[in-house]
Amino acid sequence: MSRDLEYLTYHEKRRLDYLHSNYHYLNEREQLEYNYLLKKSQGAFVEETNTPRTFEEEEVSDELEEVVEDLPVYQSRSQKSKKKATVPLQNRPKRSRKKVRVKRILKWIALFFLLIIGGMVFMFVKGLNSKPTGPDAKPAVVEKFNGKKSRDGVNILILGTDGRIGEKSDETRTDSIMVVNVNNKEGKIKMVSFMRDTLVHIDGVSQQNIPEYDGYYDQKLNTAFTIGEQNNNQGAELVRQMLKDNFDIDIQYYAMVDFKTFATAIDTLFPNGVEMDAKFSTINGEKVSEVEVPDDLNMKDGVVPQQTIKVGKQRMDGRTLLNYSRFRKDDEGDFGRTRRQQEVMSAIMHQIKDPTKLFTGSEALGKVFAMTSTNVPFSFLLTNGIGLVGSAGKGMERVTIPENGDWVDAYDMYGGQGLLVDFDAYKKKLYQMGLR
Numbered sequence: 524m525s526r527d528l529e530y531l532t533y534h535e536k537r538r539l540d541y542l543h544s545n546y547h548y549l550n551e552r553e554q555l556e557y558n559y560l561l562k563k564s565q566g567a568f569v570e571e572t573n574t575p576r577t578f579e580e581e582e583v584s585d586e587l588e589e590v591v592e593d594l595p596v597y598q599s600r601s602q603k604s605k606k607k608a609t610v611p612l613q614n615r616p617k618r619s620r621k622k623v624r625v626k627r628i629l630k631w632i633a634l635f636f637l638l639i640i641g642g643m644v645f646m647f648v649k650g651l652n653s654k655p656t657g658p659d660a661k662p663a664v665v666e667k668f669n670g671k672k673s674r675d676g677v678n679i680l681i682l683g684t685d686g687r688i689g690e691k692s693d694e695t696r697t698d699s700i701m702v703v704n705v706n707n708k709e710g711k712i713k714m715v716s717f718m719r720d721t722l723v724h725i726d727g728v729s730q731q732n733i734p735e736y737d738g739y740y741d742q743k744l745n746t747a748f749t750i751g752e753q754n755n756n757q758g759a760e761l762v763r764q765m766l767k768d769n770f771d772i773d774i775q776y777y778a779m780v781d782f783k784t785f786a787t788a789i790d791t792l793f794p795n796g797v798e799m800d801a802k803f804s805t806i807n808g809e810k811v812s813e814v815e816v817p818d819d820l821n822m823k824d825g826v827v828p829q830q831t832i833k834v835g836k837q838r839m840d841g842r843t844l845l846n847y848s849r850f851r852k853d854d855e856g857d858f859g860r861t862r863r864q865q866e867v868m869s870a871i872m873h874q875i876k877d878p879t880k881l882f883t884g885s886e887a888l889g890k891v892f893a894m895t896s897t898n899v900p901f902s903f904l905l906t907n908g909i910g911l912v913g914s915a916g917k918g919m920e921r922v923t924i925p926e927n928g929d930w931v932d933a934y935d936m937y938g939g940q941g942l943l944v945d946f947d948a949y950k951k952k953l954y955q956m957g958l959r
Contacts (some may be wrong), residue, residue, distance in 0.1 A: 648889060675708055681777075683785070699864050713919070715924060717954070718857060723769045724741075729936070765915030782894075789841030797871060
């Protein structure tokens with residue numbers, strides 16, 4: 524056996540010779556000892572301040588360190604020079620071993636997240652390809668939307684329409700007009716609901732020849748959606764313009780969700796339903812323990828059946844959750860409906876914190892993308908999805924415009940009752956929330 528033995532003590536040399544001559548009979552521990560002495564005889568563990576070890580030497584040293592505590596302590600030899608003095612491996616600092624362990628842990632963590640992302644993409648594609656089929660089913664049309672970035676976070680316009688499969692978009696109306704702010708500096712989810720009967724000014728539609736204040740703001744906010752849809756499917760864009768013109772709020776993305784899309788997404792995301800504490804106002808001044816609500820998804824031949832929803836805690840499937848959030852025949856009217864819509868959104872955000880929802884949620888998003896008109900890119904959902912789950916845990920900030928009773932009763936140009944609001948006051952409120 525040819526080797527340089529100048530780095531070994533007398534006893535180490537004798538031990539190495541013995542191990543080498545009996546190499547084929549060594550057990551696992553003796554093989555580790557042999558490898559250690561062989562590397563040491565080649566100068567692998569000599570510390571020279573000006574000669575850093577190579578990556579391969581570091582790897583060998585780190586592997587040996589993990590077992591060296593079980594090896595025998597050899598008798599020290601007299602040092603030939605201070606420059607080439609060896610340090611017993613047992614006494615060397617363990618910093619290198621810790622670094623290697625940290626690297627290994629980081630590699631496993633990176634692999635874990637890659638698997639999660641891969642699973643999310645797979646489930647998204649699965650949902651995308653499982654969209655409902657049938658003679659009335661049509662692919663969603665992405666509308667023209669000139670979105671603008673906000674100063675803090677990302678504003679997303681959520682439009683809940685009363686559209687049903689087979690209906691044209693210009694035949695639908697918006698039951699829900701909501702702006703959700705995410706990725707803001709506070710790390711919270713912020714939600715603003717705009718009452719659909721809020722009176723606004725729409726260029727080219729409002730009666731500008733009437734000098735009175737209540738004649739100028741004579742179009743309901745949800746009318747903008749219908750007018751925009753009748754103009755080459757630009758309903759979401761016209762609502763965006765109205766919110767910018769009247770409340771000075773910038774919106775980057777939109778999502779338009781109809782009855783079927785909402786119910787499908789909920790049932791996919793929450794197979795066991797969403798936990799809700801159903802609340803209704805009085806009806807004709809009387810408290811109620813249950814309410815009959817329209818069951819729109821089961822409409823047949825133009826007839827909408829009724830569904831009974833009891834007051835109190837319960838689990839709701841997608842159909843029930845939809846009917847609950849759309850009900851407005853109690854004494855709070857549209858304000859009660861808006862409040863319930865916010866409650867539903869909050870419940871979904873909070874209950875989606877379950878890690879298993881990363882996969883079922885991705886499938887639901889795939890179905891939503893197949894059925895929904897939206898310009899939100901999947902890359903945004905993929906890179907921000909986990910962060911949104913964390914934001915929901917930090918709380919949600921909700922506001923309704925106008926707040927209950929904070930308006931003046933007025934009429935639109937068609938004689939329908941609407942709400943006049945103080946736009947300057949709500950611009951200030953939106954600014955304080957960080958939405959504009």
